[in-house]
Amino acid sequence: MSEPSPLWYTTRGAGTVTLILLTGVVVLGIVTSTRWKSEDWPRFLIAALHRNFSLFLVAFGLLHIVTALFDPAVFLGLKALIPFASDYRPLWLSLGVISGDLILAIVLTSLLRDRLGYLAWRIIHWLTYASWPLAMLHSLGTGTDPHAAWFLFVAAGCAAAVMAAIFWRLGLGLEEHPNLRFLSQSVCALSTLGLVVWTAGGPMQSGWARMAGTPSTVLAANSASNDTLAPGVDDQLRGSLIRANDGTVEVSLSDTQNPALQLTLDVTGSGAGQANLTATHNGTQICQVPASIGNAVTAQCGQTQLTITLRSTSQTSNQVIGELITEAA
Amino acid sequence: MVIADIAARTLPRLLIGTDGPESLADHVGRLGALPELRVDADRWQLISTLEASGLRGRGGAGFPVGTKWRTVAVQAQAAGGGVVLANAAEGEPASAKDRTLLALRPHLVLDGAVLSARAVGASEIVLYIGREMTRARHAIEAAIRERRSARLKEPRIRIVDAPDRYVAGEESAAVHRINGSDAKPTVVPPRPFQRGIHGAPTLVQNVESLAHAALIARLGETWFRAAGTATSPGTCLLTVRSADEVRVREVEFGTTIGQVLAGLERAEAPQAVLVGGYFGAWLPWRRAADLPLEYDALRAAGAGLGCGVVLALPRDCCGLAEGARILRYLADETAGQCGPCVHGLHAMADVMWRVAFGRPKGNDAGQLRRWAGQVAGRGACRHPDGAVGMVKSCLDTFADELEAHARHGACPAALRAAAVAPIPDQEGGWR
Amino acid sequence: MKAVLRVNPIKCAAEGICAELFPERIQLDDWGYPIIEQGEIPEALIEHARQAVAECPRLALILQEQS
Numbered sequence: 001m002s003e004p005s006p007l008w009y010t011t012r013g014a015g016t017v018t019l020i021l022l023t024g025v026v027v028l029g030i031v032t033s034t035r036w037k038s039e040d041w042p043r044f045l046i047a048a049l050h051r052n053f054s055l056f057l058v059a060f061g062l063l064h065i066v067t068a069l070f071d072p073a074v075f076l077g078l079k080a081l082i083p084f085a086s087d088y089r090p091l092w093l094s095l096g097v098i099s100g101d102l103i104l105a106i107v108l109t110s111l112l113r114d115r116l117g118y119l120a121w122r123i124i125h126w127l128t129y130a131s132w133p134l135a136m137l138h139s140l141g142t143g144t145d146p147h148a149a150w151f152l153f154v155a156a157g158c159a160a161a162v163m164a165a166i167f168w169r170l171g172l173g174l175e176e177h178p179n180l181r182f183l184s185q186s187v188c189a190l191s192t193l194g195l196v197v198w199t200a201g202g203p204m205q206s207g208w209a210r211m212a213g214t215p216s217t218v219l220a221a222n223s224a225s226n227d228t229l230a231p232g233v234d235d236q237l238r239g240s241l242i243r244a245n246d247g248t249v250e251v252s253l254s255d256t257q258n259p260a261l262q263l264t265l266d267v268t269g270s271g272a273g274q275a276n277l278t279a280t281h282n283g284t285q286i287c288q289v290p291a292s293i294g295n296a297v298t299a300q301c302g303q304t305q306l307t308i309t310l311r312s313t314s315q316t317s318n319q320v321i322g323e324l325i326t327e328a329a
Numbered sequence: 330m331v332i333a334d335i336a337a338r339t340l341p342r343l344l345i346g347t348d349g350p351e352s353l354a355d356h357v358g359r360l361g362a363l364p365e366l367r368v369d370a371d372r373w374q375l376i377s378t379l380e381a382s383g384l385r386g387r388g389g390a391g392f393p394v395g396t397k398w399r400t401v402a403v404q405a406q407a408a409g410g411g412v413v414l415a416n417a418a419e420g421e422p423a424s425a426k427d428r429t430l431l432a433l434r435p436h437l438v439l440d441g442a443v444l445s446a447r448a449v450g451a452s453e454i455v456l457y458i459g460r461e462m463t464r465a466r467h468a469i470e471a472a473i474r475e476r477r478s479a480r481l482k483e484p485r486i487r488i489v490d491a492p493d494r495y496v497a498g499e500e501s502a503a504v505h506r507i508n509g510s511d512a513k514p515t516v517v518p519p520r521p522f523q524r525g526i527h528g529a530p531t532l533v534q535n536v537e538s539l540a541h542a543a544l545i546a547r548l549g550e551t552w553f554r555a556a557g558t559a560t561s562p563g564t565c566l567l568t569v570r571s572a573d574e575v576r577v578r579e580v581e582f583g584t585t586i587g588q589v590l591a592g593l594e595r596a597e598a599p600q601a602v603l604v605g606g607y608f609g610a611w612l613p614w615r616r617a618a619d620l621p622l623e624y625d626a627l628r629a630a631g632a633g634l635g636c637g638v639v640l641a642l643p644r645d646c647c648g649l650a651e652g653a654r655i656l657r658y659l660a661d662e663t664a665g666q667c668g669p670c671v672h673g674l675h676a677m678a679d680v681m682w683r684v685a686f687g688r689p690k691g692n693d694a695g696q697l698r699r700w701a702g703q704v705a706g707r708g709a710c711r712h713p714d715g716a717v718g719m720v721k722s723c724l725d726t727f728a729d730e731l732e733a734h735a736r737h738g739a740c741p742a743a744l745r746a747a748a749v750a751p752i753p754d755q756e757g758g759w760r
Numbered sequence: 761m762k763a764v765l766r767v768n769p770i771k772c773a774a775e776g777i778c779a780e781l782f783p784e785r786i787q788l789d790d791w792g793y794p795i796i797e798q799g800e801i802p803e804a805l806i807e808h809a810r811q812a813v814a815e816c817p818r819l820a821l822i823l824q825e826q827s
Contacts, residue, residue, distance in 0.1 A: 042777075043775065043777045044781050118771065
């Protein structure tokens with residue numbers, strides 16, 4: 001099991017901060033376009049904040065990109081800057097690349113606005129509306145933290161902020177066209193809902209990493225460093241017991257609280273009380289070790305001691321339920 | 330009438346008595362050939378002659394023609410070329426003098442254009458003519474063909490349409506249109522004399538001014554000064570209007586407004602006169618009747634020659650109603666580019682409408698004057714300035730009527746009488 | 761060093777940031793458009809003028825500086 005490098009943590013952190021900053025930039029930009037102001041928030045302040053956020057955005061964005069490209073665990077290399085050319089989750093990564101390119105274009109044109117003229121600058125600035133969803137989908141699709149509560153909280157907050165700002169902006173801008181306003185605000189609300197649904201059914205599901213195109217070497221390494229079989233697990237198991245003709249018994253179990261984790265027990269019958277335990281995570285094998293069957297099934301996987309207790313649900317069916325407890329070996 | 334006659338008699342100088350356009354043969358027969366300006370000295374001599382003549386522009390600004398030609402000549406020399414823009418857009422609905430001049434004496438105008446091109450060193454002449462002026466257009470196109478057939482060695486004259494919009498004749502708008510865009514004013518500097526058509530120094534001159542210049546070139550500044558007054562020499566074309574009549578007349582400077590209006594069919598004296606155009610000023614009759622048409626006298630009275638419109642308001646009409654209609658028209662005719670003009674004129678037009686046709690509120694006049702102060706000078710062109718000038722003079726001239734409206738609501742004249750000042754339907758684009 | 765502040769009325773879109781940053785010389789009319797006091801800008805206020813010019817989203821302000 002390899003320890004994730006500091007670069008990996010940095011890129012996840014920087015990426016998340018970039019997403020938050022981009023959200024801030026977009027929301028401030030939308031507020032600027034409504035010409036809203038108050039006693040405490042004059043327009044020049046909102047405009048200056050918007051600009052400062054975007055500069056921080058560039059800084060954290062660059063940090064995120066550089067650390068991601070050169071993380072030894074998934075060495076993406078500069079090749080990844082070409083859309084669809086990376087080995088790692090090409091589609092989802094590319095969304096980030098494109099988002100980054102758009103942001104770069106927007107920042108450059110803003111710095112050169114004096115020479116470009118207002119109209120050219122304004123047209124390119126509209127691309128911000130594309131860069132944010134691309135960044136959001138990128139972070140949900142590429143990120144390795146879609147299960148983590150903290151990340152979901154951040155992502156939800158960002159999505160809520162942008163969607164609320166757009167909703168408000170549409171309300172102000174289309175005051176005199178109620179039909180168009182209703183239509184566009186509905187599209188806004190529905191796409192927020194769509195994002196939630198897609199997240200729940202996609203990135204948050206087990207198997208996403210493989211489906212999204214994570215190379216198998218990485219999957220194995222990640223699973224190994226995954227804390228699924230870390231000490232302290234106390235999950236309910238559910239599965240089935242199959243008796244084969246040659247007397248072998250196979251028990252297939254999945255962790256109800258962590259469906260990515262599958263445990264298979266092969267009881268050969270030759271040696272009493274001996275079995276083979278295979279643990280897989282998202283289809284990739286974590287370990288295959290001998291297990292002893294007594295009152296419970298015990299095995300050692302890496303540095304973790306597993307204890308599995310099982311019972312049948314009923315006399316007639318082959319369904320079994322059980323409990324998995326892990327502790328440090 | 331030949332050149333000797335013209336030299337001897339004062340009037341008419343520009344307009345001739347017949348209905349149709351004067352042919353090239355008649356024109357040359359009357360005036361002789363156009364001076365050639367073969368050497369540089371001739372160019373500068375002509376410019377000096379124009380300066381000495383005291384001829385001022387007839388497009389509305391009244392800028393000295395000689396000075397303008399000299400400025401463009403210097404710029405064109407430095408830039409290596411220039412363009413002449415003969416301005417016959419005549420976007421002012423009340424004015425008909427330019428189209429009349431073109432329809433009757435196209436060759437005099439073309440003479441002036443060619444002379445100005447030679448004087449300032451321009452290689453190109455553009456005639457910018459109102460899209461809907463069919464009679465004038467036919468006359469000028471025929472005249473250009475005549476000159477080509479006669480193989481006169483003159484620069485090519487190109488015709489460009491001016492859209493039927495009030496500001497289309499503004500000099501930067503004209504240049505903008507000819508450069509391929511909308512006929513909307515642009516921010517100056519640079520002004521056309523510095524950088525105009527295709528970036529070259531451009532002389533923008535009203536066609537009546539060019540016609541006068543064409544005569545001065547042949548007959549000299551002393552002849553020109555034989556008419557008019559010392560400070561306002563020569564003659565000018567006026568569009569004289571009342572309720573049912575429109576006449577284009579040529580008068581000497583110094584003629585009083587009362588004399589100008591004599592000969593209109595209505596026997597009764599008007600109650601007031603609008604002088605200059607829709608960007609001009611209203612004057613009560615007691616003030617206008619004996620007011621001579623002279624630059625200084627007009628300015629002292631708070632008015633100006635403008636584009637030569639003299640509109641007499643009959644006694645059975647309401648001045649506030651006319652002013653309100655004109656202001657509404659001017660508000661709708663902004664180019665829509667400058668906030669203070671667009672918002673200001675529309676806000677003023679709404680209040681003025683209420684003043685004329687509804688019931689003015691106590692502070693309406695004050696509000697109009699306040700906005701007038703806010704709006705003037707804050708546009709890219711002088712359109713808002715002209716509009717607010719017209720409104721202020723309207724409120725001053727018809728102060729009694731304003732009070733009556735405030736007390737009793739709109740007067741019967743306002744509600745009943747048909748418009749005296751022509752308000753065209755707005756259609757068409759900016760090209 | 762003489763400095764005069766002008767607004768390009770065609771580019772101006774009544775964003776209003778200039779009046780926030782340079783209220784000493786810029787007021788807004790009834791419709792949010794800047795009314796700039798005519799005349800030179802004293803040395804002490806030049807920085808505010810420059811800031812207003814820099815922050816105008818439409819690049820509509822011009823500071824003409826002649827030495």
